[in-house]
Amino acid sequence: MQNFDQKHIKNVAFVGAHGVGKTTLTECMLFEAGLINRRGSTGEGNTVSDYHKIEKEKQMSIFTTPLHTEWRNYKINIFDTPGLDDFIGEIIAGVKAADTIVMVVSAQHGVESGTEVIWNYINRYRKPTIFAINQVDHELADYDRALQSIKESYGSNVVQIQYPIMYQGSRAIIDVLTMKMYVFKDEGGKPDKKSIPEEEQEKVNTLLNELVEKAAENEETLMEVFFDKGTLTEDELKQGIKIGMMNNSFYPLFCLSAEKNMGSGRLMGFIDNVAPSAVDKPPFSTANGKEISYDESLPVSAYVFKTQYEPNLGKINFVKIMTGKLKAGITVTDFNTRKEENINNLFIIDGAKRNNVDQLVAGDIGAVIKLRDVETNTTLHAPDFDVQIIPMDYPQAKMKKAIYAANKAVEDKLSEVMRKITSQDPTFEVSFSKELNQWVLACQGDLHLSVFEYLLKEYGMEVRFEDLKVAYRETIQKSANTSYRHKKQSGGAGQFAEVHMKVEPYYEGMPEPEGFSLRGKEEIDLEWGGKLVFYNCIVGGVIDARYVPSVLKGIMESMANGPISGSYVRDVRVMLYDGKMHPVDSNDISFKIAGARAFSDGILDAQPKLMEPVDQLEITVPEALSGDVMSELQTRKGMIMGMDALGKYQKITAKVPQANLTGFSSSLRSLTQGRATFTSRFDGFTPVASNVQEEIMKKHKQELQEA
The missing domain is CATH 3.30.70.240 (Alpha-Beta Plaits)
Incomplete structure (x- = not known):
């Protein structure tokens, strides 16, 4: 496989709503580069990127798939991402690892609601972005409306590079940057290059002036040239666009039909010639306070942005090389675990296909297999080059389900299998709830849940999902006095304790209780939320001080099992003000039992809610x-x-x-x-x-x- 220098490696993620044609565009680019001889389709289930069984069944992208093309001495690493926000974790991984984002927008629907979620992460990671209006040949396409929706959503920094027209009965795309018109046959493919028609000159000149002014804004020297000559050359325009993209002040807009392979080659050329590579970018800050660049002369570091498990390969860690050169045979340190890991095999992976390579340079994308403890969101680095790339963060789950193993054999293995699945997709969260006494899966939606179930079955795990029990809380609405005497005699030393207490609702800022001798106060932040405020108001030694903690312990145990639903009790304060003890039979267990029973009875009398x-x-x-x-x-x-x-x-x-x-x-x-x-x-x-x-x-x- 050809080795590429840093400036000739481009990393691009295709993002956008479901159904806008990201996977089809990926197929076009592979086809244009000659890496495949036939373009697949999601409907036929034969695309390079949607190769998982579940993706073929559902006819949609579910996982972010890294692959690459080689085009005019450039290597373009592509991340084909899902479009539904159920799979936001996969989308985030693609956005994080890419250096340029292509936001694909449907000419039928314009900007859709799912793109807002994606845009938040593009902004967070400050990624240069290209807009591509796809499906311009669709019978319901409305390019102008789609363009307007993009400008309304993302502002005046969106600048048209192209727009579609009909020319003598054929579809054509006018390109303002190259000042050419590309005319396509009905079946698409390679276009004929023609001069721009006279009737389009006024519109083209208006767009060109906008393009020139916007490009000149981004660089002082270009601004001087613009003021001096009133225009910029194509090379000067490309320079200004690249600087603007890196400053997030210029978002070039293209149009195409991925299904007909119209305009994809031109987009690839722009990615090659203009879109920033990793090495073009200024130094970036790390999580541990370093400023570094994508410099291949530095010691090696690599960020793990995705983990995947394959039946034949086992665990695959996808990495972006941040500094230096990652080579087979070296040893690196995992920043998170501080363990050493041996890099035995390096791959470039295209869907289900893998290609062995000897090394990857800073800015490139690859995969490593059989690393023992390496997980997503860690940094691998040379032992003497301690660096941590800022990790990804993920949105909160939208739904939860209870998981039950089908049988004991499954139950014994289930925990380890679920750990692997959450390693592959950190937006799955699995925990065991002591409160609900069940395994809980938190995920992004019903489709996300179906993927979890599919992955479990791939490991031979039969489970059932049920609606989660509701984690209610109980409290009280009025005060109540309560007491309980615990007495037990069964030969030898017995058990005796008597307690009197007052329970009442607690709220922040309430005044201290009146009518009691306050000798001690404990304010407890309950692990299930809310508070318990406990006052020791015992006078005269009717209860020995050493038994008061046992009363509190009994109250706490009782709070874990409220009288209405057996749920946790919260926001209560208790004044322990009287009681009795026996010189022989009183002990800690007796006062714990008395405290628990008195509290339970008091809650029932205090109008529980x-x-x-x-x-x-x-x-x-x-x-x-x-x-x-x-x-x-x-x-x-x-x-x-x-x-x-x-x-x-x-x-x-x-x-x-x-x-x-x-x-x-x-x-x-x-x-x-x-x-x-x-x-x-x-x-x-x-x-x-x-x-x-x-x-x-x-x-x-x-x-x-x-x-």
């Missing part, structure tokens, strides 16, 4: 569909908190009980044909309705009787 967890949702939806979404939220007892206009979209903010969010991701996708996105975060607890509390309490009592 069940609290349910509520999430705050932010839903971005096409304006025309916002009414349907609000109706869906209302059926789920959601409270609409606000609406904001985002161009042709609406952002709806609502609070919805977690108990009513089951299946929301699927319902939203069905209602909006997949054109809405949402984020979800825990907002707090709110009281449930009285009738709901009664039903839950009745069910809990029945469960206790049956246990």
